[in-house]
Amino acid sequence: ALKSEQHRWLMQALGKVVTGMTDPAVIDAYITDIITPLVEDVKGLAARPDKEQLTQRPDAANQLLVILESLRGLVRATHPRSQPVLLRHLTAAMDALVVLQAACRNSALPTLLILKLSEEIVEAHILFLTCHEATILCQYCLQVVRNYSESNVGKLSQGASALHAEASKEQYKQLVTLLKLLTHLTCKELQEMSAESGCQ
Structure with a gap:
């Protein structure tokens, strides 16, 4: 079986x-065929009554990691021709991603991957967003930041004795990714677009 990061490379x-495609309808259908199963799987995991225990079940935990890495691969491959359809399907998965982030708040790797996915979505799509799309994406990212803050900020100040522990290393990676996400959200381009289009 492929490792989760290999799924990212494959989807990328x-x-x-x-x-190599020029027909918008063909591009839309192609990307839709690839991403729809991933979006449906995200929604399915988020709807599970045992989602709080997902990371304690090896099969479900691995499925989640594969899905997140696969979505990251598609996001990294964003092209001006595929951007509209990708964003449409990613938007449909955002509520479920927020639910899964909260459910997996005590697991370092899913938390890190959701942060990375969110940061990469903003980075890949920021130059293409309409006012409405920017509002949706900002609301999603703010919820991701809020979830992370509520579940992890307290753990980041456990004391110097834990600085070299594995958990602290993972939290450091999460924090770096979070800062990248916030940097994208406050970038000059997004602020200028919001001002010009009257986004609130």
């Missing part, structure tokens, strides 16, 4: 195929 390669 599949996403880059659109560079």
Whole structure:
């Protein structure tokens, strides 16, 4: 079986195929076929009554990691031609991603991957967003930040004795990714677009 990060590379390669396509309808159908199963799986995991225990079940935990890495691969392959359809499907998965983030708040790797996915979505799509899309994406990211703050901030100040522990290393990675996400959200381009289009 492929490792979760190998799924990311595979989906990134599949996403880059659109560079050789010119028909918008063909591109839309192609990306939809690839991403729809991932979005449905995200929604399915978020709807599970035992979602709080997902990371304690190896099969479900691995499925979640594969889904998140696969979505990251597609996001990394974002092309101007595929951007609209990708964002449409990613938007449909955002509520479920927030639910899964909260459910997996005590697990370092899913938390890190959701933060990375969120940061990469903003980075890949920020130059293409309409006012309405920017509002939706900002609301999603703010909820991700809020979830992270509520569940992890207290753990980041456990004392110097834990600085070299594995958990602290993972929290450091999470914090770095969170700062990147916030940097994207406060970038000059997004602020200028919001001001010009009257976004609130």
